[in-house]
Every structure is written in structure tokens, then in C-alpha cells.
Amino acid sequence: MNTVSNDIELADWRTKALKLEAEIEKVIVGQTRAIRLMTTAIFARGHVLLEGGVGVGKTTLLQSIARGIGGAYERIEGTVDLMPNDIVYHTYLNSEGRPQIDEGPLLRAGENLSVFFFNEINRARPQVHALMLRVMAEKHVQAFKKDYRLPHMVVFADRNQVEKNETFEIPSAARDRFMMEIPINIPASREHRKSLIFDTRFQHAEALTQQVEDHILQFDQLNQFSDTIQRHIQSSPVMEEYALDLWEATQDPAKFGVSLEGVEIGRLVQSGASPRGMGMLMKAARVNAWLNGRDNLLPEDIHAVFHEIIAHRLVFNPMYDSKRTALARELTAQIINTVVVPGKH
Amino acid sequence: MKNMIRLIGCLMAMLGYLPAASAAGTQPGLIITNPSKSYGVQIGDVLSRKIELDLPAGSTIPKGGLPLKGSKADGIELVDVAISESTNGDGRHYSVRLDYQVFASSAKPVVMLLPQSGIKVAAKDGQETVLAIPQWPFWFSPMVVSSSGKAGINMQAQFRPPAIELGRLHFWLGAFAFLIAVGSLGLLYINADKKWLPFMGGAFADAHRKIKRLKATPGSTKEAFYHMHAAFNHWYGGNCFAQDIDTFVQQNPRFGKSREDIARFFESSNDHLFFGHIKDASEIIRELKLLSKKFRNCERGVA
Incomplete structure (x- = not known):
């Protein structure tokens, strides 16, 4: 009976997840893969770094997601003078001329906070990063002499990768807290580009977001259901061996015959994926299997999220760091293409 | 005399x-x-x-x-x-x-x-x-009968020994020599790994040879799948998965006739390796022998 109800629950939630994707795709064009990855992150309960230029629709995308999953959406802009307390509270003079302290964007919605968007996180100081990363990990924060719990919060952070002035690079240990780094690129299709600039409905982001059906998911049940997915999706011993091989390949790609043109592969990687990163990889892969209607993991499930989960975790030799984005993409692609499954263990 | x-x-x-x-x-x-x-x-x-x-x-x-x-x-x-x-x-x-x-x-x-x-x-x-x-x-x-003289007087003409009829033996000798030659080539074909031998250098030929040698044990099925995937990867130029079948066939039209068999193989591979659908090892090995032979023929262009 439990199994049957479990299957029904999984199927029901899957229908909702696919509907969420469809609803978002109504208002965000040319981002099918990014939407699938964000759905995966939501059900894997992982925080997300967004990679992409300005004006590609990141805010609209996140607002649409927040509307679809329910709960509160909060946003803060990363600036060089932003301090940790600016996230937690803000002070102002009220109508009576007295100073007043209110909860900041992080605490304002309390446990109802479902999506927190940190725009241009690398413009904020490391102190801010430290607070944010701690909240991301612990899902609660102490303020006003009480403990604020944020159990349903998923953080989406955008990095400005164009400008380097007055920015603070997020250290690798901090990057590791994010489950994925998802690229949000300008759509490649001319049809999509044409729609974006000539279709008038894209001129009003707020109105656009309102077109998304709200509360498709129950944000406060996502944590529990995520655990259900993780328990339900099975991995075979061959898959486990394969995941271990992939992990080892991120640490020592030369051992698996991975090669990149113009790169001394033995000196490229200083540090591969972390155990937390590999755990997140398998978590997201299970969600991908569930979204594809399967009960068992396939290599394709890992491939679907491998680059987005692993690339930002790799620490390269400084001599290659200037080409980090391109090299990381090439390296993860080569690893997937080279590490065989089933392996000869 | x-x-x-x-x-x-x-x-x-x-x-x-x-x-x-x-x-x-x-x-x-x-x-x-x-x-x-x-x-x-x-x-x-x-x-x-x-x-x-x-x-x-x-x-x-x-x-x-x-x-x-x-x-x-x-x-x-x-x-x-x-x-x-x-x-x-x-x-x-x-x-x-x-x-x-x-x-x-x-x-x-x-x-x-x-x-x-x-x-x-x-x-x-x-x-x-x-x-x-x-x-x-x-x-x-x-003490001697004849005097010393020309030896030719006493010489006798040489004749072919008439005792045994060799024609039949020659036939059997030829037949057995032929069988030995064919058998040796067969053994070489089955056991040799030399890539220079004609028709032996193919990835699926290699996989077929290795799978044929496997005994039907639970451990050998994984090895058999490994050899088959290695052959696909070889022809594909990287890891080939079920979703890559169409690209694989486009890249290698000689396998086009076996597209359904290729799909069947990947389905079987997923079932066995990832879905845990346990089948009889001997049945899997037998099926992979047949498939590898088919793909080998495609590889050789004789399918």
C-alpha cells in the first residue's frame, strides 16, 4: 500500500513539475535546458549560481519560478558597500521620526521564503558571502534575539563575470556550497530572438510573470518530497562505480585518458570535485531520473547535470584560470566522453 | 652369363x-x-x-x-x-x-x-x-666370374617400384593438409588478437571474439557488456549511449540495417546494468554473441 501511494505521489508531483516547466516556458523563451536544470535544483533542494550576461531574463525567470512554486520571493543587489546586516535588517526613521528596525530581505518572509535572489553576488564583500553561505548551509539565522528558520529557501545568485572592478571573487569553498552553476544565455534561435524584441508581451516583465499559474507546487512540501525522490530512485553497482570513476576523473583527468588541446592536462586541475559536490551530483541525477519517469539512475541522468554541478567546483592551475569557463566546459565534456561505463573493474 | x-x-x-x-x-x-x-x-x-x-x-x-x-x-x-x-x-x-x-x-x-x-x-x-x-x-x-670390363654390361635398368599405389594416399594427404590449413586459419581467427590479420581489426570483431570466450557467469555478463560498449565507443569516437543511437547510425551508415538491434542492445544493457533486471547469464551471453556477430558483419560490410 505504501509503495502504491508512494508511486502515486511521485507521479502526481512529476505532473506538477512538468506543468511548472511548461508554465515557465510560456513566458521565458529559448531557455528549456536552463528551466529543466532549475527545476532539478528545486527538487534536489540545491542553491544555484546563475551565469550569464545582463538583461537575459534571469529576474523574470526567478520570479516566474517563485510564483509557480509558491512562497515568498526576495531579492537583494550585491554592492561593494553592502554589509551583512543589510541582509538581515534595515534601519530607518518611521513616520513618527523615531528610528525603527525592520527585518531585512532574508528574514522578512520568515519560513515562507522560497526563492532568494542575490544579484551580482560577487560585488558584495566576503563578509556578506560568509553570512549568506552560512545561511545557505544551515537554513537558519540568529537575529533580534531569536532564531529565524528558513527551511524552504533556495538561493539563486548571479555573478557578474564581465566587470572585474569592485568585485570580490567567490572562493572555491564558497562556490562549493552552490549545487549548480546554470548558464542563462541569449537564445540561439533567431525565432526566439525575434520574439524577445518584437513580441510586446515581453516588454513588461511583471505582467509576464503574472501569466504563470501560481502555486503549482507546494513550496513547504518540497523538502519532504525531495527526500522521497532520493529514497525512491535506485542506483545499480555499475552506476556507483561509474560515479566514482567520474569523481576520480575530475581529480586526475590524465588517468582516464582525457586530453584538451593546448592544455597540459596533468597540470590543469589543482583540485577536483568535493565529496559534497559528488553527493549533490547524485542527488540532482536522481531528480533527473524522476523527471524522466524512471525509478533507476542511468548515465544520462548524471550527464544531464554533470557540467552544471562540477564545473564551478574545479580549481584550476592559475596559469589556466583566465580561460576557466571555456576550459571547465571542455573538461567536463571530455570526462563524460572518455570515462566508460560499464568500467572494467 | x-x-x-x-x-x-x-x-x-x-x-x-x-x-x-x-x-x-x-x-x-x-x-x-x-x-x-x-x-x-x-x-x-x-x-x-x-x-x-x-x-x-x-x-x-x-x-x-x-x-x-x-x-x-x-x-x-x-x-x-x-x-x-x-x-x-x-x-x-x-x-x-x-x-x-x-x-x-x-x-x-x-x-x-x-x-x-x-x-x-x-x-x-x-x-x-x-x-x-x-x-x-x-x-x-x-674367384670372380667376370673379368674387369665395362660396368655397363652388368648394369640393370631402373624401374619405378611398383609395390604401392600412391594415388589414393596422395589424395588423402592433400585432403588432410587442406583440413589442417583451414583448421589453423580458423584457430588463428578465433584466438589471435593481431590487428593486421584481415577482417580481424574491427572493434566488433574483437568484441565478438572476447564474448565467445566468456563462460556464462554473473560476472561475465558485465564484461560482455563492457566489450560491446567499448566497440560502440570505438566507432562513435567517445561514449555512446542509448540517446546517441541516431547520431551513431548517421556517422556510421554501415550499421544502419541493424538500428533496431542496436536499440535492443542498449535496452538490454540498461536493463542489466542499471535497472537490475536479472536475466539468466547464459541467455545474455548468447544474445550478446548473436548481436556482436551481427554488428561485426555490419562492420565488415557483409550484413
């Missing part, structure tokens, strides 16, 4: 009539015993003549009355003379032995003669008479 043998036969027949011991009928009291065999005498043989002589009283053989030892005639030498005497009533009895050795030689059988000789007898009154010992013919046989 045959004529020679006939001639010898005739002469021997004639000699058979010669008396082995002849009595000198004209000379009373004289008995001559010749050698018992008058043929087959060869160089170096010694022929002995025995002479029995009875002399009346007062008659003797004087000194020098016997043939002289060492005398030769026609290559026949008197090599020994022996005499013994005894009384015989009033008279005396003499027994003389003459040994002749043949030193003559001939390349052909010839008749030779023991020479004629005589024994002097001195009567009582001193008168001497000579008792004649006649010639004795015998056949000299050479």
Missing part, C-alpha cells in the same frame, strides 16, 4: 665321368689316388695325389727317384713330397704323397693339369725304370 653357367655345367658333367682314383693298369703294383674334387679349384688351393707302389724284393726307389719338390709347371708347383715305405711280404710297399699348389690364375674357368711326372724304380740288378704318373685335369674356377 647364362651361357657361362651352362658351359661350366656341361664340363662338370663330363668330369663326373673321370675316375677320382685311377689305377695305372699298364703299370702293375701302382695305384694313383687323385684329389676327390676336380672342379671349383681356386688359386692357392693344394691338391694332393697319393701313389701306392708295391715293388718286388730287391727293387727300391733310389734317392732322387721322386719328383723334385719345388718344380713348377704352368703355374702349378709341387710344394711337398712325402714318402713312406713298409715291407710287403718279400717286396716293399711305398706310399708317396705329392702336394701341388695352384698359383696359376685365370679370369675364366679353365681346365688345368697337374703335371705329368715319374717315379724311378731301381731293380735288384741296378736297372732303373720310370713309372709315369699321368697328368690330371681339373677345372680352375676364378
Whole structure:
């Protein structure tokens, strides 16, 4: 009976997840893969770094997601003078001329906070990063002499990768807290580009977001259901061996015959994926299997999220760091293409 | 040669009539015993003549009355003379032995003669008479039949040994040699890993060979799938998965006819490796043998 109800629950939630994707795709064009990855992150309960230029629709995308999953959406802009307390509270003079302290964007919605968007996180100081990363990990924060719990919060952070002035690079240990780094690129299709600039409905982001059906998911049940997915999706011993091989390949790609043109592969990687990163990889892969209607993991499930989960975790030799984005993409692609499954263990 | 043998036969027949011991009928009291065999005498043989002589009283053989030892005639030498005497009533009895050795030689059988000789007898009154010992013919046989001459006379023409019919054996020899050659090539084909051998360098040929050697055990199924995936990866140029089948076929049109089989393989691989649908190991190995053979044929362009 439990199994049957479990299957029904999984199927029901899957229908909702696919509907969420469809609803978002109504208002965000040319981002099918990014939407699938964000759905995966939501059900894997992982925080997300967004990679992409300005004006590609990141805010609209996140607002649409927040509307679809329910709960509160909060946003803060990363600036060089932003301090940790600016996230937690803000002070102002009220109508009576007295100073007043209110909860900041992080605490304002309390446990109802479902999506927190940190725009241009690398413009904020490391102190801010430290607070944010701690909240991301612990899902609660102490303020006003009480403990604020944020159990349903998923953080989406955008990095400005164009400008380097007055920015603070997020250290690798901090990057590791994010489950994925998802690229949000300008759509490649001319049809999509044409729609974006000539279709008038894209001129009003707020109105656009309102077109998304709200509360498709129950944000406060996502944590529990995520655990259900993780328990339900099975991995075979061959898959486990394969995941271990992939992990080892991120640490020592030369051992698996991975090669990149113009790169001394033995000196490229200083540090591969972390155990937390590999755990997140398998978590997201299970969600991908569930979204594809399967009960068992396939290599394709890992491939679907491998680059987005692993690339930002790799620490390269400084001599290659200037080409980090391109090299990381090439390296993860080569690893997937080279590490065989089933392996000869 | 045959004529020679006939001639010898005739002469021997004639000699058979010669008396082995002849009595000198004209000379009373004289008995001559010749050698018992008058043929087959060869160089170096010694022929002995025995002479029995009875002399009346007062008659003797004087000194020098016997043939002289060492005398030769026609290559026949008197090599020994022996005499013994005894009384015989009033008279005396003499027994003389003459040994002749043949030193003559001939390349052909010839008749030779023991020479004629005589024994002097001195009567009582001193008168001497000579008792004649006649010639004795015998056949000299050479130690070699023919003389030294052209060897060609005695040569015989060579003939092919007619004993065994080799045609049938040659047939079987050829048949077995053919079988051995074919068998050796087969063994080489099955067991060799040499990439230079024709049609053996293909990835699926290699996979098929390796899968054929596998025994049906739970562990071997994973290895069999490994070999098959390695072959697909080889042709694809990287990891090939179920979702890559269309690209795979586009890149390698020779596998186009087996697209359904390829899809079936990936489905089976996923079932076994990732979904945990346990099937009988022998069934999996058998199925992979068939599939790898099909793909090998595609690889060779003979599907």
C-alpha cells in the first residue's frame, strides 16, 4: 500500500513539475535546458549560481519560478558597500521620526521564503558571502534575539563575470556550497530572438510573470518530497562505480585518458570535485531520473547535470584560470566522453 | 652369363665321368689316388695325389727317384713330397704323397693339369725304370666370374617400384593438409588478437571474439557488456549511449540495417546494468554473441 501511494505521489508531483516547466516556458523563451536544470535544483533542494550576461531574463525567470512554486520571493543587489546586516535588517526613521528596525530581505518572509535572489553576488564583500553561505548551509539565522528558520529557501545568485572592478571573487569553498552553476544565455534561435524584441508581451516583465499559474507546487512540501525522490530512485553497482570513476576523473583527468588541446592536462586541475559536490551530483541525477519517469539512475541522468554541478567546483592551475569557463566546459565534456561505463573493474 | 653357367655345367658333367682314383693298369703294383674334387679349384688351393707302389724284393726307389719338390709347371708347383715305405711280404710297399699348389690364375674357368711326372724304380740288378704318373685335369674356377670390363654390361635398368599405389594416399594427404590449413586459419581467427590479420581489426570483431570466450557467469555478463560498449565507443569516437543511437547510425551508415538491434542492445544493457533486471547469464551471453556477430558483419560490410 505504501509503495502504491508512494508511486502515486511521485507521479502526481512529476505532473506538477512538468506543468511548472511548461508554465515557465510560456513566458521565458529559448531557455528549456536552463528551466529543466532549475527545476532539478528545486527538487534536489540545491542553491544555484546563475551565469550569464545582463538583461537575459534571469529576474523574470526567478520570479516566474517563485510564483509557480509558491512562497515568498526576495531579492537583494550585491554592492561593494553592502554589509551583512543589510541582509538581515534595515534601519530607518518611521513616520513618527523615531528610528525603527525592520527585518531585512532574508528574514522578512520568515519560513515562507522560497526563492532568494542575490544579484551580482560577487560585488558584495566576503563578509556578506560568509553570512549568506552560512545561511545557505544551515537554513537558519540568529537575529533580534531569536532564531529565524528558513527551511524552504533556495538561493539563486548571479555573478557578474564581465566587470572585474569592485568585485570580490567567490572562493572555491564558497562556490562549493552552490549545487549548480546554470548558464542563462541569449537564445540561439533567431525565432526566439525575434520574439524577445518584437513580441510586446515581453516588454513588461511583471505582467509576464503574472501569466504563470501560481502555486503549482507546494513550496513547504518540497523538502519532504525531495527526500522521497532520493529514497525512491535506485542506483545499480555499475552506476556507483561509474560515479566514482567520474569523481576520480575530475581529480586526475590524465588517468582516464582525457586530453584538451593546448592544455597540459596533468597540470590543469589543482583540485577536483568535493565529496559534497559528488553527493549533490547524485542527488540532482536522481531528480533527473524522476523527471524522466524512471525509478533507476542511468548515465544520462548524471550527464544531464554533470557540467552544471562540477564545473564551478574545479580549481584550476592559475596559469589556466583566465580561460576557466571555456576550459571547465571542455573538461567536463571530455570526462563524460572518455570515462566508460560499464568500467572494467 | 647364362651361357657361362651352362658351359661350366656341361664340363662338370663330363668330369663326373673321370675316375677320382685311377689305377695305372699298364703299370702293375701302382695305384694313383687323385684329389676327390676336380672342379671349383681356386688359386692357392693344394691338391694332393697319393701313389701306392708295391715293388718286388730287391727293387727300391733310389734317392732322387721322386719328383723334385719345388718344380713348377704352368703355374702349378709341387710344394711337398712325402714318402713312406713298409715291407710287403718279400717286396716293399711305398706310399708317396705329392702336394701341388695352384698359383696359376685365370679370369675364366679353365681346365688345368697337374703335371705329368715319374717315379724311378731301381731293380735288384741296378736297372732303373720310370713309372709315369699321368697328368690330371681339373677345372680352375676364378674367384670372380667376370673379368674387369665395362660396368655397363652388368648394369640393370631402373624401374619405378611398383609395390604401392600412391594415388589414393596422395589424395588423402592433400585432403588432410587442406583440413589442417583451414583448421589453423580458423584457430588463428578465433584466438589471435593481431590487428593486421584481415577482417580481424574491427572493434566488433574483437568484441565478438572476447564474448565467445566468456563462460556464462554473473560476472561475465558485465564484461560482455563492457566489450560491446567499448566497440560502440570505438566507432562513435567517445561514449555512446542509448540517446546517441541516431547520431551513431548517421556517422556510421554501415550499421544502419541493424538500428533496431542496436536499440535492443542498449535496452538490454540498461536493463542489466542499471535497472537490475536479472536475466539468466547464459541467455545474455548468447544474445550478446548473436548481436556482436551481427554488428561485426555490419562492420565488415557483409550484413
